[in-house]
Amino acid sequence: MHTQSSPQSWSSADGVWHHLQLAEQALGPDAPAMADAAIVVEQASVSWVGARTDIPEAYKRLPQHDGHGALVTPGLVDCHTHLVYAGQRANEFAMRLAGASYEEVARSGGGIVSSVRATRQASEDELFESAAHRLQDLLAEGVCAIEIKSGYGLSLEHERKQLRVARRLEQAFGVTVRTTFLGAHALPPEYAGRSDDYIERVCQEMMPALAQERLVDAVDVFCETIGFTLAQTERVFQAAQSLGLPVKLHAEQLSDMGGSALAARYGALSCDHIEHLSDPGIAAMHRAGTVAVLLPGAYYTLRETQLPPIAALRRAGVPMAVSTDHNPGTSPILSLLLMINMACTLFRLTVPEALAGVTRNAAQALGLSASHGQIGIGRPANFVLWPLSDVAQLAYWVGQRPACSVVRQGRLAVDGMALRGSAV
Ligand code: NIG
Numbered sequence: 001m002h003t004q005s006s007p008q009s010w011s012s013a014d015g016v017w018h019h020l021q022l023a024e025q026a027l028g029p030d031a032p033a034m035a036d037a038a039i040v041v042e043q044a045s046v047s048w049v050g051a052r053t054d055i056p057e058a059y060k061r062l063p064q065h066d067g068h069g070a071l072v073t074p075g076l077v078d079c080h081t082h083l084v085y086a087g088q089r090a091n092e093f094a095m096r097l098a099g100a101s102y103e104e105v106a107r108s109g110g111g112i113v114s115s116v117r118a119t120r121q122a123s124e125d126e127l128f129e130s131a132a133h134r135l136q137d138l139l140a141e142g143v144c145a146i147e148i149k150s151g152y153g154l155s156l157e158h159e160r161k162q163l164r165v166a167r168r169l170e171q172a173f174g175v176t177v178r179t180t181f182l183g184a185h186a187l188p189p190e191y192a193g194r195s196d197d198y199i200e201r202v203c204q205e206m207m208p209a210l211a212q213e214r215l216v217d218a219v220d221v222f223c224e225t226i227g228f229t230l231a232q233t234e235r236v237f238q239a240a241q242s243l244g245l246p247v248k249l250h251a252e253q254l255s256d257m258g259g260s261a262l263a264a265r266y267g268a269l270s271c272d273h274i275e276h277l278s279d280p281g282i283a284a285m286h287r288a289g290t291v292a293v294l295l296p297g298a299y300y301t302l303r304e305t306q307l308p309p310i311a312a313l314r315r316a317g318v319p320m321a322v323s324t325d326h327n328p329g330t331s332p333i334l335s336l337l338l339m340i341n342m343a344c345t346l347f348r349l350t351v352p353e354a355l356a357g358v359t360r361n362a363a364q365a366l367g368l369s370a371s372h373g374q375i376g377i378g379r380p381a382n383f384v385l386w387p388l389s390d391v392a393q394l395a396y397w398v399g400q401r402p403a404c405s406v407v408r409q410g411r412l413a414v415d416g417m418a419l420r421g422s423a424v
């Protein structure tokens with residue numbers, strides 16, 4: 001477990017960062033790699049970036065930070081997580097190994113609702129503590145922005161508790177957090193047989209109250225045979241739209257319900273999972289500018305065999321993001337680098353596609369394109385220094401956490417490079 005000090009004690013990253021190798025795409029979609037580059041940070045924002053030899057004279061008086069030839073990427077963005085919950089579900093992992101399917105486990109009272117039971121019993125402080133430990137693993141690998149969903153409370157009180165923890169994590173760790181209200185994640189036991197009534201509760205009571213409390217940045221639904229129907233999903237989207245909240249969707253994970261096309265009609269930021277996505281869904285996502293969020297950790301953990309339609313998404317020009325989907329049921333994984341590896345190995349993404357998937361496209365999936373996902377003048381200083389000589393190594397090593405240094409929101413928040421010395 002990593003122990004990190006608080007944002008207040010991290011040193012300012014203001015000054016000139018030099019002796020850097022900028023990764024391709026770091027400055028934008030078509031930007032080439034740049035050897036011997038420099039980044040100037042002032043008041044926690046990037047004020048200049050370019051070749052070291054071109055640094056304007058005025059910046060030479062600022063504090064100097066030697067990057068020792070490190071490879072530099074934008075801060076990573078983990079755009080789909082269920083980070084706040086209590087308990088764990090290793091028993092279900094074992095049940096699936098013994099032959100049960102994810103659907104069977106869910107229908108027998110396990111699955112999401114077992115995490116709901118544990119999460120309802122936990123206090124806000126207990127949830128904060130456990131989520132903070134998990135968050136630190138992600139931050140140590142260069143994550144600078146993260147989405148955190150509710151969906152293990154399934155009542156106003158307990159969804160609020162989860163979302164409040166997400167907001168507290170943002171403050172405590174100086175990381176950008178986007179909260180997503182996922183009240184329509186599963187049917188709570190007290191609504192057994194009354195799923196439409198529950199959806200009304202989500203739309204009329206929970207969502208407006210939580211939005212009013214500024215706890216909701218986006219709204220999500222689990223649209224699936226073991227989740228909610230297309231009609232129920234649309235009802236939730238209408239409620240979100242009336243509150244001015246963007247939507248996203250857990251879509252086509254286990255079957256082709258047509259959820260992605262519906263989400264695209266509501267201008268969804270993203271459709272996530274999408275193993276069973278069909279051509280009309282891809283076309284609709286393309287028209288709407290919806291990001292395809294690929295979750296190889298859930299695919300791997302559930303030992304799925306249906307691959308998401310990567311080649312068709314690529315042909316259609318739908319932006320693809322990659323995320324951990326960290327959750328206790330289907331993706332107990334706390335490494336975005338491992339997801340880069342799996343996106344390449346299991347889904348056949350290229351290295352540049354996988355890098356865009358955890359930076360620029362992930363930022364787009366959260367509506368953060370203007371501030372995150374690439375390095376640029378006027379943007380908050382979020383970048384990672386890797387002790388690696390090329391980008392492919394981000395995808396290549398497995399199970400070895402490179403000792404990176406992370407400038408997050410203008411502070412040197414992780415200092416692995418200094419501990420290990422210069423780049424290899
Ligand atoms: O993204 N598919 C639904 N939601 C989660 C799983 C949640 C759980 O099993 O606890 C997912 O895979």
Ligand code: FE
Pocket residue numbers: 080082250325327
């Ligand atoms: Fe999920």
